[in-house]
Amino acid sequence: MPEEDNRRRRGRVVAGVVAAGAALAITATALVWSRGVNASDETPDEKVSVSTVAIARTDLSTNRTFDGTLGYGTPRAVKAGREGVITWLPDGGLTVDRGEPLYQVNDEPVPLFLGAPPLYRRITGRNLTGRDVAMVAKNLQALGYEIGEQPGAGEQVPQPDPETPEKAEPSASPTPITRTAWVTVRDGEGVLTDALTAAITRWQRDQGLTDDGVLEVGDLAVLPGAVRVESVAVQVGDAATGDLMSVTQTAKVVTVQAPVGEADTLKPGDEVTLRMPDGTETPGEIGEISTVAQQPEGAAPGTPQQLSVTVTISDPKAAGKLDGGGVEVRVEGETRAGVLAVPVTALLALREGGYAVQLPDGRLLAVATGMFSGGMVEVSGDGVTEGLQVVTTS
CATH class of the missing domain: 2.40.420.20 (conserved putative lor/sdh protein from methanococcus maripaludis s2 fold)
Incomplete structure (x- = not known):
């Protein structure tokens, strides 16, 4: 049946x-x-x-396609590192590279150094050791200053230890004798040698700064790389407090807001095809993917949250003179x-x-x-x- x-x-x-x-x-x-x-x-x-x-x-x-925006990536705020009055600010759109002044406080330039960490203490004292010292040494060397030989990781260097002075014998000189502390240099650390102190002094003299070989907190603006000034938040004459300006990276990138489920399938290094605002196509690559999901600005409640995905442009000339515009990002699949x-x-x-x-x-x-x-x-x-x-x- x-x-x-x-x-x-x-x-x-x-x-x-x-x-x-x-x-x-x-x-x-x-x-x-x-x-x-x-x-x-x-x-x-x-x-x-x-x-x-x-x-x-x-x-x-x-294949998947996302809508992206041409620009310079996500801006970051720059805060003042010391007290005083702002006496000079850059114009929006200006590019600032290593060694160039990012702003001025009390008529003294605050130059940009690249890397990490920022200055968090005075850089002074023979054989002071730390990552901040290494950052200063690398920047001065990149600017053409001779810094001498740096001790390597695992070496020990002597440092005065003012906390534990030895008292002299009664028959000897009444001047206290300072003990010496030996410090082991760790990987990634630099040492404030006499040669490096001399290089700091020469650099200060060239910058028109007090050439005492000492760097104070706030004497430098330290950022990961060269920056483009997006906008300034204060005016000349204002107190050097809070956010001074917003900066971005100098290379043009494409930013995509992708739903979390789709962004999770993307990986840094994935190759993509970009359709630029003028209709031409050029290759790109997935860069940084944010780890914080957010709802699109102005979206209705219940709208799926998104992650910000940065796409680098393989040929920077492909963006031409445009600083913004819509870009189609195509992720190739099977x-x-x-x-x-x-x-x-x-x-x-x-x-x-x-x-x-x-x-x-x-x-x-x-x-x-x-x-x-x-x-x-x-x-x-x-x-x-x-x-x-x-x-x-x-």
């Missing part, structure tokens, strides 16, 4: 709406269709509208040409495992699934042919 066989087969089917997500995984959720597949043969309260669609031969691709495909809503998840499509006469046709893309799924198997009509939900 063909009709009875069809009813038995339909009774084994759990129809699921199969979603192709970012990981292209199939979720076979139990959902009984209303076309008489209920094993108890009862009429469901709600009926699902169904129709038929032809199996199509098409190209499927997992492409399968000329495959047979149906809408994912045509798939039936079989209770015993696997998938099938249903023909208009009620028969089930087992299929193997392949790539999912744009609401379509690749199918293959015996009897699966182009133009064959199958049932789908709508």
